[in-house]
Amino acid sequence: MVDYLVAATLSNLLVSTILAALAWVVQRKIASPGLMNLLWAVVLIKLVTPPIVAIPALIVPSVAGSNIPASAGLVTNHDVGPGAILDKNFASVDRSPNDLTASPATVVKLSAARLSLVVWMVVSAILFAVSAVRILRFHWLLVATARVHEDLSRGLASSVSRQFGLRKAPNILVTSANVAPFVWWMAGRGIIVVSSRATQELDQEDLRLIITHEMAHIKRRDHWFRWLEWLALVIFWWNPIMWWARQQLRTSEEMACDQLVLQTSKSEVNQYANSLLNMAELLTSPEIRPPVMASAINSGGSFERRLKVMMSEKTWTAPAALRTAVMAMAMCLFPLGFVYAQDFEAIERRLGGAVEAGELSLEQANLMMEALRRSSDGDREMGARKERYQRFMNDIKEAAEAGKLTEEEAEMKLAAVRREMFEAGLQNDRELGEIEAKKQRYMLYMKEIKAAIEAGKLTEEEGEEKLIAVRREMFEQDRHKDAERHELEAKKRRYEQAARKIKEAHETGKISEEEAEEELIDLRREMFEKERHDENKGQ
Numbered sequence: 001m002v003d004y005l006v007a008a009t010l011s012n013l014l015v016s017t018i019l020a021a022l023a024w025v026v027q028r029k030i031a032s033p034g035l036m037n038l039l040w041a042v043v044l045i046k047l048v049t050p051p052i053v054a055i056p057a058l059i060v061p062s063v064a065g066s067n068i069p070a071s072a073g074l075v076t077n078h079d080v081g082p083g084a085i086l087d088k089n090f091a092s093v094d095r096s097p098n099d100l101t102a103s104p105a106t107v108v109k110l111s112a113a114r115l116s117l118v119v120w121m122v123v124s125a126i127l128f129a130v131s132a133v134r135i136l137r138f139h140w141l142l143v144a145t146a147r148v149h150e151d152l153s154r155g156l157a158s159s160v161s162r163q164f165g166l167r168k169a170p171n172i173l174v175t176s177a178n179v180a181p182f183v184w185w186m187a188g189r190g191i192i193v194v195s196s197r198a199t200q201e202l203d204q205e206d207l208r209l210i211i212t213h214e215m216a217h218i219k220r221r222d223h224w225f226r227w228l229e230w231l232a233l234v235i236f237w238w239n240p241i242m243w244w245a246r247q248q249l250r251t252s253e254e255m256a257c258d259q260l261v262l263q264t265s266k267s268e269v270n271q272y273a274n275s276l277l278n279m280a281e282l283l284t285s286p287e288i289r290p291p292v293m294a295s296a297i298n299s300g301g302s303f304e305r306r307l308k309v310m311m312s313e314k315t316w317t318a319p320a321a322l323r324t325a326v327m328a329m330a331m332c333l334f335p336l337g338f339v340y341a342q343d344f345e346a347i348e349r350r351l352g353g354a355v356e357a358g359e360l361s362l363e364q365a366n367l368m369m370e371a372l373r374r375s376s377d378g379d380r381e382m383g384a385r386k387e388r389y390q391r392f393m394n395d396i397k398e399a400a401e402a403g404k405l406t407e408e409e410a411e412m413k414l415a416a417v418r419r420e421m422f423e424a425g426l427q428n429d430r431e432l433g434e435i436e437a438k439k440q441r442y443m444l445y446m447k448e449i450k451a452a453i454e455a456g457k458l459t460e461e462e463g464e465e466k467l468i469a470v471r472r473e474m475f476e477q478d479r480h481k482d483a484e485r486h487e488l489e490a491k492k493r494r495y496e497q498a499a500r501k502i503k504e505a506h507e508t509g510k511i512s513e514e515e516a517e518e519e520l521i522d523l524r525r526e527m528f529e530k531e532r533h534d535e536n537k538g539q
Contacts, residue, residue: 005117006117007051008050008051012047012048012049012050012051013047013239013241015046015333015336016043016046016047016241016242016245019039019042019043019046019333020040020043020244020245022039023036023040023042023043023245023248026039027039027252031315031316032316032317032318033253033255033256033258033259033309034252034256034259034318035322035326036248036252036255036256037252037253037256038318038323040245040248040249040252041225041228041249042326042330043241043245043249044229044232044242044245044246044249045228045330046333046334047232047235047241047245048228048231048232048235048236049335120238123237123238124235127233127234127237128234131230131233131234131291131292134291135291135292135293138290138291139184139186142173142186142193143186145175145176145177146173146174146175147174148171148172148173148174149172149173149174149199152199152211153169153171156172156207156208157169157171157172157192157211157215160212160265163264164215164216164218164219164264165219166215166218166219170189170192170215170218171189171191171192172192172194173191173192173193173194174194174196174199175193175194175195175196176196177195178195178282179195179289179290180279180296180297180298181193181194181198181210181211181279181296181297182214182290182294182295182296182297182299183214183217183218183222183223183294184223184293184294185223185293190218192215192218194207194210194211198210198279198282201282202275202278202279202282205271205275206274206278206279209261209265209267209272209275209276210275210279210297212264212265213257213258213261213297214295214297216257216264217253217257217295220253220256220257220260222253222295223295226292226293226294226295229246229249229292230292230293232245232246233246233292250299251302251305251306253295253299254297254299254302255302255306255309258306258309258310259315259317262310263317269310269311272310273307273310276297276303276306276307279297280303389417389418393414393417396410396413396414397410416496438474441474442470442471442474445467445470446467449463449466449467450463491527494527495523495524499520499523502516502519503516
């Protein structure tokens with residue numbers, strides 16, 4: 001789970017950063033508040049949407065620690081025999097830096113990534129609790145102090161809602177608190193809240209335009225996005241992209257509402273701007289600041305910018321088809337993730353449960369996790385190896401096209417590179433697998449020896465002798481084979497060097513083709529045939 005959280009966070013951070021940069025570029029080029037508001041909403045939605053389909057463009061290592069317990073009733077690396085002799089022998093055979101049975105201090109020690117996750121979760125929980133309490137207190141205060149203004153609700157609100165095509169006009173609540181007009185969510189519906197001071201000091205036209213602005217928020221369903229904004233704020237409080245996107249979302253939202261008011265009410269720009277200024281004069285010292293769930297008329301902190309955009313009259317309304325296309329592309333992007341991490345922690349938990357249930361031994365679980373990690377590392381190494389081979393192949397191809405190499409020489413070089421990069425790696429993987437299998441057989445045999453000693457069938461000295469004989473049979477023969485393989489590879493390299501010299505002598509005319517072939521035959525006979533003859537004779 002820890003690995004998944006790290007990968008999901010990095011993936012969403014990467015994608016949201018790209019989307020935010022795209023939204024900023026489009027915002028600089030196109031003056032369309034509605035389109036900009038949609039793009040910034042997409043950024044926040046992507047931040048809180050967990051990636052479902054992982055595209056491994058970037059692979060992060062596992063940060064999870066081991067979870068397989070070294071139970072008292074199990075045979076562990078520190079308890080394999082009645083005496084110190086067997087413990088010493090086992091330690092000499094199967095000591096691995098990736099051993100899952102770490103010391104208690106290592107197991108409980110948190111990595112930097114896991115500690116960061118803990119701090120993240122704690123702060124998010126505190127923010128959730130504080131903001132939830134503040135929202136509930138504000139809602140209860142609003143219910144207790146605000147009253148529905150019947151005249152405004154039946155007259156002005158009904159008239160404006162018909163202009164926007166709303167099926168049901170929202171209620172208008174009047175509160176005695178000196179607060180900016182805002183849209184609030186109550187009983188599943190959006191409502192408009194204004195101060196009693198605004199209803200008393202603003203003239204009818206100013207009040208109508210202010211109510212129309214708040215009705216535009218309801219028409220656009222901006223109060224639904226307050227929940228998205230709150231979720232992003234609680235979860236990604238540490239993310240500067242979230243704060244940037246949130247501020248841009250609020251600013252573009254207010255501009256889109258201004259544009260909608262001017263298009264719907266057919267009011268003059270100067271008249272609407274004066275109404276906003278008159279409302280702003282009443283908010284010089286507001287008593288209450290609404291919480292994040294409110295869509296206030298002065299949110300976004302960009303009042304001067306809004307006035308400049310309105311006066312310039314250069315805004316453009318994006319067609320519905322374009323907004324639909326943007327949402328369709330965003331819906332395809334939301335479930336994608338571009339960072340991948342293998343969840344070793346979940347696998348370790350399952351193996352730990354199997355060990356405790358007696359389905360697996362601790363040694364078998366250790367070997368399985370080690371093989372899994374080696375497989376994951378091997379996949380990454382193989383991908384890097386293929387990229388290096390592709391680059392080398394392109395260089396060889398360019399050299400052949402330029403006439404620096406013949407086709408035969410290019411093929412020989414590619415064959416040598418393939419042999420060096422891939423065949424040696426496959427051979428090493430097979431050898432490692434054989435070594436792990438031998439280790440497992442040795443541990444099983446060692447348990448049988450331990451049981452025989454405990455049953456009195458063998459003495460400790462006899463058990464020690466048998467283990468020494470098994471180790472000699474299993475592992476010393478491997479070391480001998482390794483030495484033989486290294487010697488054979490050295491002979492192959494010497495043969496290739498000598499063969500190149502013979503070929504160069506033939507190409508420069510120093511020796512004929514027949515002489516070159518004879519020298520190669522003599523060279524092979526000297527290096528390899530004599531060795532095979534000695535081997536057959538020994539057999």
